[in-house]
Amino acid sequence: MATGNVVQCNACGGIYRTHQLDGTEYYHACPPQRVIGTKPAPTPTDPNATAPIFEAVANRRDENVKVTDDQGTVAIKAEGLGVTPVTDPAILAAFTAA
Numbered sequence: 001m002a003t004g005n006v007v008q009c010n011a012c013g014g015i016y017r018t019h020q021l022d023g024t025e026y027y028h029a030c031p032p033q034r035v036i037g038t039k040p041a042p043t044p045t046d047p048n049a050t051a052p053i054f055e056a057v058a059n060r061r062d063e064n065v066k067v068t069d070d071q072g073t074v075a076i077k078a079e080g081l082g083v084t085p086v087t088d089p090a091i092l093a094a095f096t097a098a
């Protein structure tokens, strides 16, 4: 049985499970860029070829941890824009173990 919640990163739009199917915690970190669309390929061999349009991800989230004091307290590296719980049944079904 799957554990954890499925959430969407508010900075990059990535959707992920907070715990992997084996129960291991997952720490999301936004990529530097995300694809926001497509454009015609610059040198197409196929007239319908496209190339991605990239946009820098602002306020990136990084859930990897850092030590914040000499007592060993840890916190995530960057909150970014936070996350939103996913409630769409179709998306949740895609994250359900077979």
Ligand SMILES: [Zn+2]
Residues within 6 Å of the ligand: 009, 010, 011, 012, 013, 014, 028, 029, 030, 031, 061
């Ligand atoms: Zn992200």
